[in-house]
Amino acid sequence: MDQQFDQVARFAREAEGLGAGSLWVGDRVLAAVRPAVGYGGAGDSIPWQMRAALDPFVALSAAAAVTERPLLGTSTLIAPWYPPLLLARSLSGVDVVSRGRLVAGLGTGWSPDEYEGVGVPWKERGARLDECLDVLESVWTTDPVVRHDGAHHAYPAAHINPKPVQRPRPPVYLSAFSPASQRRAARRADGIMPVAMVAPGGGYDPTAVVSAPLQQVRRLAEAEDRDPADVGAILRINPAAGTAPEDIADAVLRTRDETDVEHAFVDLVYLVEQSVERSLELAGRILDLTR
Template sequence: MRMRLGVTMFATDRTMAPHDLARAAEERGFASLYLPEHTHIPVSRRTPPPTGEDRLPDEYARTPDPFVALAAAAAVTERIALGTGVCLPAQRDPIVTAKAVATLDRISGGRAVLGVGYGWNVEEAEDHGVPWRRRRAVVREHVLAMRELWTRDEASFKGEFVAFEPCWSWPKPVGRVPVLLGGAPGPTLFAHVAEYGDGWMPIGGAGVREALPTLRAACEAAGRAMARVVPFGTLPNARKLDYYASLGIDEVVLRVPAGGRDDVLPVLDEYTVYLDRWS
């Protein structure tokens, strides 16, 4: 079975430029590039680092805007899919974000992918006015509102967190923009995937086999086909990738170090051995 291999890097203003990484990844035959998002990082550490470390790594405060960076990547590539891994829609105006995603999709020839997360940093979300305990509901409405703007000539939306009267918004995406939801497996996340997503992005990919029946049941309850599963940020080895392929997974996103060209390119070259096996 063919399994696409993509890459992700925690890009910052100190790492290899995302458009250079995109070009290098495409030249080597990788299928996708995903970039993360943090609008800012409050100095307060009421929210513990998700890494389990005592100190939050500096890279969290130094991420570029993913859509600007991916647009630059689109300009120097032709085939590689360009995605967010992950975007934080609760912290974004959905009308503006819909325009950014649609524009990226148009200029890239239909290569945009919207990886979505709910966020982990309470202080960051608070600065955007996001009610923390309702952030999943906010993300849901923002994505549904964006779908309306992408697909209807006269779009409107009325919800608890988003409301706008009939309006015009172009450009439209080339086709359906895939929406991949990140997060820990469970009935709530999988109900959201089944309702408004196209796939699930498990970080690292642990526990995927055990979670598949719950995801499949959620999709069946929603009357739709099984969602894609895209393990994200994986440190690869042949056994792990064989395992994913045996589950019917069609794309795995491999992690490269957050560093300069001399740090990143040798790892990309090392990973090419897996391309010959699965692509």
């Protein structure tokens, strides 16, 4: 299984040349042989493509060093795994070295086995994400940073720099698949990150996948005295193996035409045998079809 992780910089540089408007990384630490929860919440297995993953901050830093224009996003960074101060430092660093191109997509993930692996209780994931958001807001927007005494983390009042380039902070997008996560996004996020599963022949429903959850989060945001227009969405498209570029492009174009979401990206992991050449060829084809 040749993952060609050493060619991240090449992929990023050439994808920018093809016209990519954003580049994205995921976050994994292990794929259990006998998982407590299979991928997608069903079955007892995890796809082979998830058996290896490069550290997301390494990948983002490599991409930042060789590109000038694309946004650099995380979909999705599992925030509860990280001490919040270290997470704030890593994300700030990516925003600084990329000159303000970070999009921080955060969530809680789906694998209890990975939580066990990093030593974080699965049942605390929501509370830890909330505390992490508190810390990120404080570290990114104040100096000196006020003392924090949380349920899981504490630190004294301190100067913590550098701050991100983006002001007042980088945009934060949250997963919003459950009622609790939708309420959190309504209170705290710049947007949500829906996921479209696209199979050969299409069948993607933009209303169900994008518009309905976005409208729900916006209604909740309004109840929190936020302007619902301040809550956006970035769509991740997950094509199944064998899905044609035309079907993927159709999903992108339907999202543009049938929703008010203007930003979508495609996860190529199930479409190629981890070949950079094939990935770039496919990315170029999809970009050409959606111009």
